[in-house]
Amino acid sequence: MILSDKQILKEIKNKNILVRPFDRKCLGSNSYDVHLGEWLAVYKDEVLDAKAHNKVNYFKIPKEGHILHPTKLYLGVTLEYTETYKYVPFLEGKSSIGRLGIDIHATAGKGDVGFKNNWTLEISVKQPVKVYAGMPIGQLIYFKVEGDVLVPYNKKQSAKYNRKTNKPVESMMWKNF
Template sequence: MILSDKRILEEIERGSIIIEPFRRECLGTNSYDVHLGKYLATYKDRVLDAKKHNEIVHFEIPKTGFVLEPNTLYLGVTLEYTETHNHVPFLEGKSSTGRLGIDIHATAGKGDVGFCNTWTLEISVAQPVRIYVGMPIGQLIYFAVEGDIETFYNSKANAKYNNKTTRPVESMMWKNEF
């Protein structure tokens, strides 16, 4: 079940959902709009290796915006820091973003219960598009969880994306054993 606007507000008041900064006008009927933070990153190497640590280069989006180019994976980050303690958050694109040909996540749209951080975005574009810091980039949808949680994401010893950050984070696939 997806939470409604009223239910999201109730959960924020209870402290089970935290969104910083929170702006009431960003609350939709059953979602919350998130915005593009000031940092992007790209991988240093053209060919990535899933078994190795692929390093990234961070850069700040200028006030005049930045043109994203096709055939490049950009890692972005949400302006908002979120915590979700009793619900499953899903990050989806906005229709206005999609109509510009911007995809904001390759496959990683779901957060786990206990995820406490900004959201790294895996951004790709169909054609060149100028983007800006603070532009609406996506929306969070919250799902109710059935049953008790045994291990929250933020208490897992092997959680790879627990370190609080305001910058995009590269893939940690290399930390898996395979």
């Protein structure tokens, strides 16, 4: 079951969902629109190694925007910080973003119960396109969970993305080896 706008507002009031900053105008019929934050990152090395900690270079998107190129993977971040209890958040790109040839996630569109952070975006483009900090980039959809969650994400010892930050977070795959 996907939460409606009315139910999302109720769960925000009940502190089961937190979106900061929250703007009522961003509430859709059954989703909440999120925006591109001011930071992007690119990997330093051309060849990435799944067993190694691949470092990134961070840069702020200038006011005049930044052109993304098809040959690069960009890590972006949502402006919004979110916390979710009792629901599974899914992040999808807005249709207007898709029509510009922008993909905002490669495989990581699902959050977990207990996730507390800004969302890192794995951004790729089909052709060069200019993006701007603060532009609408995606939407969060909330799904109801059946049954109790034994250990929420923020309490898991193995959770690799619990460090709070308003910058994109690089892959932590190397921690699995």
